[in-house]
Amino acid sequence: MEQRVFSTIGKVTRRKEGIARVTGKEVFSSDVTLPGMLFARVLRSPYPHAKVLSVDTEEAEKMGAICVTPDEVPQIRYNERQVSIPSKTYRDRTVLPEVVRHVGEGVVGVAARTEALAEEAVRRVKVEWERLPAVFDPFEAMKEGAPAVHEDVMLGDVRLPIKNNIACVREVSEGDIEEGFSIADFIVEEEFRTGRAYHTQLETKAVVCRPEPDGGITVWPTAQSIHNTRQLLGRIFDIPLSKVNVVRVPIGGAFGSSIQMNTAVAVCAALALKAKRPVKLCLTREEDMYDHCKYPSIIRLKYGIKKDGTITAGEMQTVVDIGAHNIQAYPLLGCMAGWFVSLYRMPHMHFHGTAVYTNKAPACAMQGYGNPQVSFAVESMMDILAEKVGMDPVDLRLKNYVGLGETFWGQGPTVRSIIRSCGVEEMLSKGKEKIGWDKRGKPEEKRGRYRRGIGVGRSFHTSGTGAPMPGEVIDYSTAMVKVNEDGSVDYLTALMCHGGGTLEAGAKIVAEVMGVPLDKVGISPSDTRSTGYDVCTHATRGVYCGGAAIKKAAESAKKILLEFASRLLEVNPDALQIRPDEELGQGVIFLEGAKDKAITVGEVAKTAQLKGWGTAIAVESHRQVNCPPCFVTNFIEVEVDTETGNVRPTRAVAAVDAGTVINPDLAAGQLEGGLCRGIGLALLEDTDYDRDTGELTCGASLVDYKTYTAVDMPFVDDLEAFFANTYEPSGPFGAKGVGEAANNCTAGTVANAVYNAIGIRFKEAPITPEKVLKALKENGAAKRRAERND
Amino acid sequence: MIEAEYVAPSNLGELFKSIEGRAERVKFVAGCTNVLPDLRAQNPAPMLLVDLTGIEELRRIEENNGVISIGSLATMTELAASEIIRTHGPILASAARALGNPLTRNRATIGGNIADASPAADTAPPLLALEATIHTEGASHAKREIPVEEFFIGPNQTVLNQGELITRITFPIPKDPSASSHIKFGLRNAMAISVVSVAVVLEMQGNLCHRARIALGSVAPKPIRAYLTEKELEGRKITEEVLESCAEVVKKEISPITDIRASAQYREHVTGVLLKRALWQAAREGENSTNGNI
């Protein structure tokens, strides 16, 4: 039965970790300090591509430093991300490489008594390099005779030669694309590009490793998945998993950059095992910026459309520049196909994706996993198509969107499910009202220095990667719930929270199921030894998948509790309910309509203990067999300064269809954060490389890698976030995800708003002031030419 | 690893005593917002760090006989909030408000900003437009008064000698009726090193510009005065046409470079745009002030 009236879910509450966070008491990986601990630094490649001919650590060791070199680490080739099944996992790296493939790749790990000493010791290590030719552009890289970034890699256990730097290719077809274009009235084709953004998570990667006397190791990493970190460390260093304990440490943001085991972890573990002492390694911001970035993509997009606005066919071709390592390009390409297919109905479609190695920092998942890139192209195209057929952009979207009862590809072609909740229409129609869509005017009617325009964009993200059948991605969670003797409840999972309130949502789910006040639910510290497997907090799966496992465990514990209560109350357990009693500060188990048949949860638990009946405790593993789309819609107004080319967001409406919203204030915060990030992707964020040195042109510094701040956003009164009123039947209490969806459609929306302001279509993000000014000048010149010819 | 000796004098007497004979190794530290990132980047030779923050006499902002005096330790937050600065040098208050972010502004000092001498130093254009003077004191108490336009030599280079301390910065209160304006253009609204910044001080009679002082940041190896443009403007009424010609003339005075933030061409273009805007804003304010209805 659908429950829609809640005691705890959907209420704004004080966050459990809140006080520790705002008072600086929270212990992150970089705060973990152990007796006898050494500090590590890493000698990194100054070259984009080079062979390490020799390493001389003598001078460093004379200082008392411990060093690990490429020939001292296990030569296992691995992929740092453990989410795909082994046969679909591309493995191309070792703990320390003998060939470096990007500037900043670590070559020698050094540990000493202090960080300063470790830094000095790094300076004393001598490396002899043989420089190799490097390649930075994906199209150059695919040419015959281009320098090979990798000769070969492992796909599962099979050696795979790499040709023309093509890491992997994915092609998907449905229907007959030629037929689809032939029945169209118009065919439109455009090319779009998105930037190589850096995650800019607050916390740079950090880790502490402690070797244990039994030959094992305990690890406190920055990680989105403690179990995957454990499995990989066990494999690389050949330690039984029962002796590898990875501790869940709060994380200072990740945006996807810690789905994989961070490079720092393996180096630190190697050092700790060699030193036989705990070792800490914290990356500097510069090191972190050479460690990961977003997948930049070039997307050629072609649609066939009828005069009445029906899309007949769609074709997407993409080239993704993955940098020096293939962390998850194969599933990425599949997902990009999925995002493309699931936005708008296309009876005939074709997708072709190519991932290319270059000598740059490796790209990995970043909020949206290819979706902001695809949505930038597709949402820009929807406006182009609407203009072509003379339709309002909102109407065109309403006509073609994939909605209720239709098939949705949550993780590429192998993960399909049916959409059972959908707030697309509601968000588009309410959003239109709120922004004043009908008054936005046409670009040619706008005059003056400052021109405003309003754009619309929509998208979605998957909630997790669950499906009816096992696919290429692993997805399930495990949780334990137990009732304490005073009526409070503990819950334990390996699920991570990246700051969005995932564990808080879990506590609310437990409180709701168990009928106890939220402040009586404790979130237990977690490590891999004491928890069942949880794949990872990624793919916007925390609440939908992790929360569902927590709910299942809570229901099982509740069943035991009610059985104990039934003995005491002499009532059939199925007739008993629990409600939170704020005055008593705990749950009360009762029989509806019978005043004398009531007892507190604490009394039942305590009595059960005294009588030796046991503890009301349950552990459950759970896989979701769906991954429903959380839809998102933006309406954004921008102001273009036609004299400087500067674009400023002035108003915004951001809506999400997250099903039942468990943490309303935190979900709204995610929408606002996603909006800010998306605006950054549209207007500001990118990285480039010096073709001679292979270095980041921003100097790997946040001075010149900018993300927008609060003062770049519309004023608080001009920014509205709202939720669609939906209920997801397969979600815990009707919930879906929010996280990644929040930024998926924003860049496209901004491009559409800029078009509405000045009538110029930008197909390359970020849309910088220089690009805008140049286009305005060219446009003006073209107009003047046209006028003269008239 | 940084090897340094550290002293924290509580007055100028103590300071000069502690650096006697060691001037060549001295590194003054005020808010430390430049010093710390620099040290991290450079791996410098051993040095004597002289912490200025305990020297109260370097903090004062005051007015004496038509001259404003700012202690070198005054922070951006203090400048932005100071009644004296807001009244007599509003463009300096505006520049102080635009520097970095609140955390940085609480630490960053005016002395540090000009001693660092970045071509983008935010307080430099207003100080140039206000015709400020830099007061220094060196070893054996040698004092100098340096006009700010002679102070900067190039990127991060000034006429300061090793161990020479900026004690205060003064500027005369601009003659009435005057008007001023300041614009900083960066790639975002906070924590942005400027792409171009402009500060202007105009002495106006109605719509007629008697005297103009125009200064620019981030468009040359050092913050500069735009003397040619000033000449172009002086003695003329501020009209669209005059502003256009100023925007043309200014391009001859600047030598912007292409860097990660912007191309040289873009800087050149935006300098003209911002100059026009700044002059226009100032002129409007000037008109208003002679009408007595600000």
Ligand SMILES: Cc1cc2nc3c(=O)[nH]c(=O)nc-3n(C[C@H](O)[C@H](O)[C@H](O)COP(=O)(O)OP(=O)(O)OC[C@H]3O[C@@H](n4cnc5c(N)ncnc54)[C@H](O)[C@@H]3O)c2cc1C
């Ligand atoms: C996050 C961040 C953002 C920033 N944003 C901006 C910005 O937007 N605009 C901008 O202009 N700057 C910016 N800066 C740079 C810096 O904050 C300013 O230049 C600041 O004014 C420096 O002042 P300070 O007191 O911190 O100087 P310090 O770092 O203490 O010193 C800077 C230099 O001046 C010397 N010095 C200091 N005081 C004296 C003195 N009295 N006499 C002689 N020499 C002295 C020091 O030896 C050193 O060489 C930023 C810095 C950071 C960290």
